[in-house]
Amino acid sequence: MKNLPVLDLSIIALYLLAMILVGVYFSRKNKSADQYTKASGKIPGWAIGISLYATFLSSNTFLGVPGKTFGSNWNVFVFSISMPFAAWVAAKYFVPFYRSTGEVSAYTNLEKRFGTWARTYAVTCFLLTQLVRMGSIFFGISLTLQALTGYSMEMIMLVTGVCIVVYTVMGGMEAVIWTEVFQGILITVGALIIVYLLVSNMPGGVSKIVEIGNNDNKFSLGSLSLDFTTSTFWVILLYGFFINLNNFGMDQNYVQRYHTAASAKEASKSVWLCVWIYAPASLIFFIIGTCLYAYYQVHPELIEPVKLQAAAERLGAGASSFDISSLAAILKPSDYGDKVMPYFMVTMIPAGIVGLILSGILSAAMSTISSGMNASATVFSEDIYKRFYKSDINEKQNMRLLHLATIVFGLLGMGCGIAMIGVKSILDIWWELSGIFAGGMLGLFLLGIISRKTGNLEAFAATVIGILVVVWASLSYMIPDDYAYLRNPLHANMVIVIGTLAIFLTGTILTKIKSLAK
Template structure:
């Protein structure tokens, strides 16, 4: 049964219609592939920065971060603290590099350096990362809207997915960026509104939040001991640096935006604007999680319905009420953290405000999904279709058709991934683990290509094969039987991207040094900026 009143439904419907209308408006400008994928370099730097900020501020942040803070502490905030260093590296080295190549795809350079296998490997890693990201975001939005509407999560993903596909296909990257500018503002306002409503309903206000948070160690950033087996401050800092370096330096979602800027300087400024916006914004969501924990510590009876529902989902269908109640009593906050904010919205937020906040959550989901779809379609067209299936140059109309088809297919596959995630414990944990696995090999190979000009094809390939084996071992060795426990990965799962990246990069350098040659490998000339970025 729906918990949304008519006013809330009207606000949500108006928001969805407005997003589709934006796509229709920009559709008239998308007459060629360059406009569809790079807006012909006409977007101001501040708008690109807001767009990148909106992409970072996905529903994984909007829902997953408060859930994580409710269930544990502020350890995950260290991820945000790693952003400035990664941004400096990207602005100093990666942005000028991409702008000089004129290539719309971030992965074309890998083929120039190491051959087609390197480009294909990076593209596959990127597309898998996007499916994981899009799927986790679809899951997050469905989790919230199910609590509000009573509709099935599958139906919610289908409806929202169709709206996102329509405005992304019609509007291209320009529609994505300008809608993300608006969505970034809506998300931030929605988060502030939620925090105000929680504190307003809590006797003692923020002082009570701080008091209860200190009692339960909610503000801890993790231990500072050099322990790489637990989620310490240093483990999350390392994970955050490598993931953010991958985001700013290798991920097509962000690289594609650098081409929409009028200059490299504007593109670099956009990265820093994103950082200065996202770090305090992410802190806001950790404060929301701590405030929700304090609220339900004061009113524990108000969270019982959530605990009973989670417990019932874990038990057989024929479980008795007594068994469900006993199971609910054994649950820890981490077991139901993702469901707490949707429950608060259902029970405590007044009519009208719910519609605004749902629109903010939809904005958080739609901005990241739409940018991921557009970037994935661009990579599919430039790095797969034109490279392997249609070697002769495509006409403008053919290229646009492939871009549109790729956008639709990625959107549908992302919905399928989201449906497959139904039932996971923490959407943030799932996203962090999958992104670390897929990004590790891609980042290590790219760093090797950019930093070491002497590394040759076979050395990079050997290092990548060993790196992938290390990543697979770190990912799956935890499932080894007890008699093989000595062969399990002893490190925390967040270290996968760190170890995987360094394995490929350092082994590539080692193999190059062992060869003892200091001559540069012959490489294909990069295309000039006058050429089409698709050919």
């Protein structure tokens, strides 16, 4: 692959500099922890909604969804279809609940409800989820920029990571939200430009893309059979509902934004605005994946460098050109899907426009990572440091703690990104790991909200059982073949579903048993 022209590199450099200057601008306002974490509750609902949209629309969407669609079909779009159902629950119950507590942390109430252990467990799950998410996004953006610039993935993560850390530490939540508003618009425009270029360069235009897509079943949303062992329509719908319920109801990234709104009504509006923008906008990325597939079906010779690169990476150093060519000839589209978008960008998009689109991808990555860093730092400050070490710290000490924690979580996110180098699909690794960490956390939260009679002991027992179920569901593939009947037969995306239900139903049953025993 050829490297980026100086013009495109200059545009990217200017964008990174602009983000740092945004942090400098907002740093003048950050004189208190309330301003740093909640923007003093003065952000309009529409801006929060676009900010939530930008958080959803990470570089995992920009790169992972077209790559996944190129290698399979539109099955993953069912995730977007599930969002309105979760949003309804969030707007009706979760947002008013959090606004009424006044607590900036999403997990303080769990301690009031069940005890210290519940808060600690939820905080641990959240922080692990954030590290995985930041790592997957660092990995995705470095994979793209490596293909386009030739620099190592580690170097790219370091440079982009430093820029993100600087503007997040200096700017706080207000800088995060307003830059996400700009970033959400920029990445959407970039995606539309790619669609236009693909269609205009495609012989036969839209009709040919639709013809190839129909012939190869590229528009399928998955099987409608009640099969939960493969990625059917129902598996993705259930996964999407539960993970979005976790996002809107338990994820500090979202809960913290509810407190930046002027009122509960504005906060609820922001949830619905996020959904109504994200659902159709995400469709653009599925269209891109299908267009890429059709384009390279018409021009199969143009995709050969990508297949050779994927084969070389699989075989490793020292592989012969014959072995690489032989493997490349039998690779399936799913084996190199994540590499296709960067390749198209550098080979088919004019200089200057590539820089703008890459800035859009960078903006999506930066918005999600900066949001995760700020939320993780807030949780560390409120739920760990102040709770277990020292609660009576002054404003200056609190700000210093938040700044330091933001830096540490940014560095840990980069470390996770480096550890992910070599994974096959960005989207798959993120979905699988987030489902593992989020399952128990959501189940415990729902138990506390819905089952008001459940006590500390029942909740603790239910959580232990739920954790065991999640561990079994996630790791049972390691069981030897002689005991294959003990493995989890369900699809990996069902982990969050069975983990959540295991905790909620066990806690409810134990509560019923306790009440009958009295």
